[in-house]
Structure formats: C-alpha cells, structure tokens
C-alpha cells in the first residue's frame with residue numbers, strides 16, 4: 099500500500115513547495131480590479147447597471163444557452179429554476195445524495211422535498227439506473243407521476259455534474275422526457291464542461307451555475323439560470339427582480355417575488371473573470387494531466403479522469419483511494435499536516451441533520467465514493483504555462 103508520505107510527495111511533485119497550497123484559490127489580477135473600479139466609478143454598484151446584462155450575454159454565448167439570468171448565488175438560481183419548472187409544495191425532487199447541500203436546500207426552499215438516489219461510479223453523478231428504478235416504480239396519476247416510496251408527486255429531477263465531470267445527462271434527459279418529468283441541471287461546478295460539444299447546464303429545461311469564490315470563475319457570490327426558453331427566461335428575470343412592472347416612476351409589483359438579482363459590482367468581477375476562463379480551462383487540463391501521470395504508478399490511489407466522450411473543466415482534481423474511510427482520513431491528515439489543502443466529498447445528504455429522516459433510495463455507490471475520494475489542490479495558478 100502506498101504510504102502517506104508517498105502520497106504527500108506525489109502531490110508536492112506536481113504543485114511545488116509553497117508552504118501552504120489551497121484547494122482552490124481564486125485567481126484575481128489587475129484586469130478584475132480595473133473592472134470593479136470602473137463599476138465603483140459609475141456609482142451603479144447594485145442591481146441596475148450594464149455589467150449584469152453584459153455578463154449574462156457573455157455566459158450565454160460561452161455556454162450556447164439561449165438566455166442567462168444572473169442572480170445572487172447558485173442556490174437561489176436553483177430554487178427559482180425549480181419553481182419555474184413547476185415544482186410545487188409537497189412535491190418530491192430526485193437529487194443525488196452525493197452533492198453539496200445547496201442542491202437539497204434549494205429543493206426545500208421551493209417547498210418540495212428531496213428524494214435522494216445513488217451515484218454512478220464512473221461519472222460521480224446521479225445514477226441514471228437509480229432514477230430509472232424510481233420512475234419505473236412510480237404511479238401515473240392525473241396530477242403527474244407519484245413516487246411509490248413517498249406518495250408524493252415527482253416534480254423534477256436535479257442531476258449534478260460532480261467536481262466538473264459531466265454525468266450521463268443525455269441518457270437522463272431521454273429517460274425523464276419519456277416520463278414527462280422536467281430536468282433542472284445543477285451545473286454549479288461545471289462551467290466549461292461539455293458532453294460532446296454541448297455545454298453542461300443546457301440539456302435540461304433549465305440549468306444553473308454558481309460563481310462562488312471557490313468555483314472556476316467567481317463574482318464573489320453569484321449564480322445564473324440558463325435556459326433556451328424565452329418565456330422561462332422572462333419569468334426568471336421578473337421573479338428574481340421583485341416582479342416590478344416596467345414604468346418610469348411607479349412602483350407596481352404584480353406578484354410576491356424575490357430580490358435575487360446579481361449586483362452590478364459582482365457582475366463586473368465576473369466579466370473580467372469570464373475573459374480569463376479559456377486560460378483557466380487550459381491550465382486545469384494541464385494540472386489534471388500532471389496529476390494523472392504522477393499517480394499512474396499507484397494502484398491504490400487512482401486519479402479520477404473525465405468520463406469518456408466528455409470534456410471536464412476539472413474544477414477539482416481528485417483521486418480515489420482504497421482501504422475505506424480510515425485510510426482516506428489518514429491521507430487527509432497527512433496532506434493537511436503538510437500544508438496541502440485536501441478535502442473529502444461532502445457528507446452524504448441523506449445522512450445530514452436536516453434530511454436524515456426522509457425516505458430515500460439505496461445508496462451503496464455514493465457511500466463507497468464518499469469513503470474513498472480525496473480532492474487535491476486544483477487552483478489554475480498551479481499550472482499556468
């Protein structure tokens with residue numbers, strides 16, 4: 099078995115000998131500062147200002163989505179997307195148990211309840227077979243499809259592209275379509291990731307992105323709803339901007355809505371980051387390739403490569419270890435002691451306090467992944483040319 103010092107040495111061989119190497123440090127240069135200053139000078143620092151629209155159009159162009167609606171964070175993007183997908187109070191939404199808690203929280207904020215399913219060993223995303231089983235066992239009613247495990251209507255399915263690796267979204271959308279259940283993609287981690295040439299987040303009825311400080315590009319905090327549907331885009335913009343009717347001076351609002359609009363100041367930062375995204379993606383592929391080679395000789399610590407037929411943004415590079423949670427924790431301890439900020443996966447959602455009493459599907463693969471995967475330092479600056 100590979101020793102912990104060997105594991106540390108291998109990562110050090112790729113990232114160099116800075117005393118502390120973070121998991122994912124945002125890369126901010128003079129270009130970002132200049133854009134933010136430009137925004138400050140304009141005085142349009144809040145939700146009105148030209149940078150928000152420019153950022154939305156930039157992301158739509160980059161991803162190939164018809165429309166982008168910029169919001170305050172990825173969680174609020176997902177909440178609103180679910181509501182616009184028709185999810186209503188009392189529904190179930192099918193969610194992978196292996197995800198960041200925001201995926202489940204957005205479902206709860208939309209008034210629904212997450213129904214957790216297992217993951218796929220290769221893609222790390224939601225298992226299409228697990229979803230197929232839930233849908234096959236469900237009952238068709240005049241209100242829609244009812245989950246036989248809970249007696250609740252299945253309002254939507256939310257796949258997530260884990261660490262930037264695309265899940266089997268084509269197969270999932272085909273399955274969901276055959277049952278008439280909408281798919282909302284949690285693409286918070288996968289800006290720049292594609293299946294074939296098509297960008298993640300553009301396969302479902304809607305997709306969402308996050309621009310939190312630890313994501314591949316950041317706006318400080320921020321998110322975006324992606325859709326090709328003009329009417330959904332219009333509704334999303336209305337619902338996230340207090341449902342104010344357009345008028346030169348009147349304050350008339352036609353429904354109870356949200357103040358979720360991304361501030362211009364954040365969009366300014368995002369615009370400068372977006373220009374650098376192609377370079378980040380190149381750097382990340384280079385870093386991933388270096389790790390892949392470095393771990394090639396290990397048989398008990400395998401670098402997790404992008405699934406066949408996809409292009410991952412390698413948001414977080416990761417290795418799969420053997421020997422269960424005890425060994426995983428020994429390696430986490432050794433790397434963190436050595437100044438290498440390494441992290442396990444999130445604790446499985448169906449075991450976390452707010453969700454532990456909910457019915458859920460079997461989750462053996464997610465459990466095994468949780469006990470064996472370690473995310474390793476992945477900042478783009480580690481592999482600039």
Ligand SMILES: *Cc1c(COP(=O)(O)O)cnc(C)c1O
Pocket residue numbers: 171172173174197198200201258284286287308309310320321
């Ligand atoms: C980051 C993230 C989100 C959204 O996070 P925000 O901090 O609200 O922008 C949602 N889902 C996943 C899987 C994430 O990693």
